[in-house]
Amino acid sequence: xxxxxxxxxxxxxxxxxxxxxxxxxxxxxxxxxxxxxxxxxxxxxxxxxxxxxxxxxxxxxxxxxxxxxxxxxxxxxxxxxxxxxxxxxxxxxxxxxxxxxxxxxxxxxxxxxxxxxxxxxxxxxxxxxxxxxxxxxxxxxxxxxxxxxxxxxxxxxxxxxxxxxxxxxxxxxxxxxxxxxxxxxxxxxxxxxxxxxxxxxxxxxxxx
Ligand SMILES: Cc1cc2nc3c(=O)[nH]c(=O)nc-3n(C[C@H](O)[C@H](O)[C@H](O)COP(=O)(O)O)c2cc1C
Numbered sequence: 001x002x003x004x005x006x007x008x009x010x011x012x013x014x015x016x017x018x019x020x021x022x023x024x025x026x027x028x029x030x031x032x033x034x035x036x037x038x039x040x041x042x043x044x045x046x047x048x049x050x051x052x053x054x055x056x057x058x059x060x061x062x063x064x065x066x067x068x069x070x071x072x073x074x075x076x077x078x079x080x081x082x083x084x085x086x087x088x089x090x091x092x093x094x095x096x097x098x099x100x101x102x103x104x105x106x107x108x109x110x111x112x113x114x115x116x117x118x119x120x121x122x123x124x125x126x127x128x129x130x131x132x133x134x135x136x137x138x139x140x141x142x143x144x145x146x147x148x149x150x151x152x153x154x155x156x157x158x159x160x161x162x163x164x165x166x167x168x169x170x171x172x173x174x175x176x177x178x179x180x181x182x183x184x185x186x187x188x189x190x191x192x193x194x195x196x197x198x199x200x201x202x203x204x205x206x207x208x
Pocket of ligand 1: 010011012015016017018019096097098099100101102143144145146147184185
């Protein structure tokens, strides 16, 4: 039994390029195998908790080995639930648009919730930072209106791919495959070509 957690970020649903490619990945992943289980997290349908003062105090108490107060314990429990759910997966699929050269705030909110000391990473002066989500793999499907692979100058404006690959690596996920769907906003033909190429890549990664 193998579990894939699919994190869906675009609110555009049946008009979304990233979701269209992700659907091909999911079909190929589940094709002919009842062992492959999929859990879907639609970030627009998820009531993510605020990352407020009590939560931050709890985070620092955990980091410093101190005892949290009852409000902090309650806040930390809410956070723990999301991080524990995240860790139950063997594989991750994240499909997301680029927004303002980075990721949509819903995905950043989710990352701020699950990226926690003692849950998805640890720190000791001897060993430094260690990712705790190890032995897993991730596929990223990244849709963007522009074309960020066209030159180094434009590539330097891409904070979507480097950030996501870095933060997943930071929490321990080193086996990452990235599918770029770009450019989606130049003209329909170019967009369709990019989606078709992305679907081929998605099927090949899913089957692995
Ligand atoms: C709020 C918002 C911000 C965006 N910012 C950028 C951007 O900085 N760079 C870019 O290339 N495209 C940008 N886009 C375009 C999307 O990345 C593009 O339409 C992509 O295909 C959306 O993915 P989706 O079709 O899966 O929703 C933006 C779109 C929206 C709605």
